[in-house]
Amino acid sequence: MARRIPPLNPLRVFEVVARTQNLTLAAQELHVSQSAVSRQIATLESYLGVELFRRERHGVTLTRVGQGYAAEIVPAFDAVANATARLLRSTSQGALRVRTYTTFAAKWLIPRLPDFQRQYPSIEVRIDNATPDVDFDRDPADVAIQFGDGRWPRLVADHLFDDEIEPVCTPAYLAEHRGKRNKLEPLLQHRLLVSHYRRLDWDDWLAFAGMAEVGQGTERMSFSSSVLTWQAALDGLGIAIGQTAMLRSELDAGRLVRPFAQPLRRERAYYLVRPRVQREAKKVSAFRDWLLETVAR
Structure with a gap:
């Protein structure tokens, strides 16, 4: 059976928001507007059929389901970033x-x-x-x-x-x-x-x-x-x-x-x-x- 992988751009946005716990900081890191971040999160929630964040007066917080998902997605992106850094060092340095x-x-x-x-x-x-x-x-x-x-x-x-x-x-x-x-x-x-x-x-x-x-x-x-x-x-x-x-x-x-x-x-x-x-x-x-x-x- 084919593996189900969500759209990668919304998934990347989720990883940044989950890590920073802040829409403004996430938008700055991704070099997009805050509304664009919100749209990507909505796209991912629609794909998964669950609510990942609570929209509150002072920002967003992860739901219980969102916390569990973030616990696996954030380390996965860290692994990708570390692997990419090692590859680039091996070709550009030394x-x-x-x-x-x-x-x-x-x-x-x-x-x-x-x-x-x-x-x-x-x-x-x-x-x-x-x-x-x-x-x-x-x-x-x-x-x-x-x-x-x-x-x-x-x-x-x-x-x-x-x-x-x-x-x-x-x-x-x-x-x-x-x-x-x-x-x-x-x-x-x-x-x-x-x-x-x-x-x-x-x-x-x-x-x-x-x-x-x-x-x-x-x-x-x-x-x-x-x-x-x-x-x-x-x-x-x-x-x-x-x-x-x-x-x-x-x-x-x-x-x-x-x-x-x-x-x-x-x-x-x-x-x-x-x-x-x-x-x-x-x-x-x-x-x-x-x-x-x-x-x-």
Whole structure:
């Protein structure tokens, strides 16, 4: 049998009047007129078929039936208010929880975080590294940085930057392995360094550059992450596929070079994502604004 629940607005008005024992105070708390409060009480009494309040010269008092009803309804509204307060505290207060990939955190986000902390010293940032796409209902995160096409159900996505890839190596490796008359193809015939999660990068770039046959039989050394792959390139183990945005400091400092200077821009990109249906906390707004401004610079 279906549960019978009275109209919620009159029930809410009853809870306030029962708690304050005063129509004027109830009207002030509810931001309505005193006559509107009286009408809502009358609606609830009509629905229940009982008198809940006595209208007396100096105000209202609960009837015996009204007292019994209030004894259960007032705590129920207290429980709703407390549950709502806890939920809002969990989403608006505390540390900002950012979920992203190890490579993005290590090579792009963390080096720039001191600037965010200078601007927002009261916001603590906690970074959680994970590869699967975020599920905000399951994962303890306020925002996430994801790689993809920007179309995720139930999420709002802000484009950060495109995925731009090309081979990188050290200047010493380039000097040692390039061919006569500075031919670059021999660089692709020694050792190609491969990231496990981006195994197709080399094949995609070789096809884009028209050099698929050149690198077809070359030895490939695989690493569990792009960070380790690029470290292997910095240590002279071979030539790797670099992501331009992630390696800006190494390229600017000359520790890595782009011998072919033929970047391939992919259709997928990096995005900041957050729940579509959620009141945005100030810490989330601050981080989003800072992140987009930093990318733009």
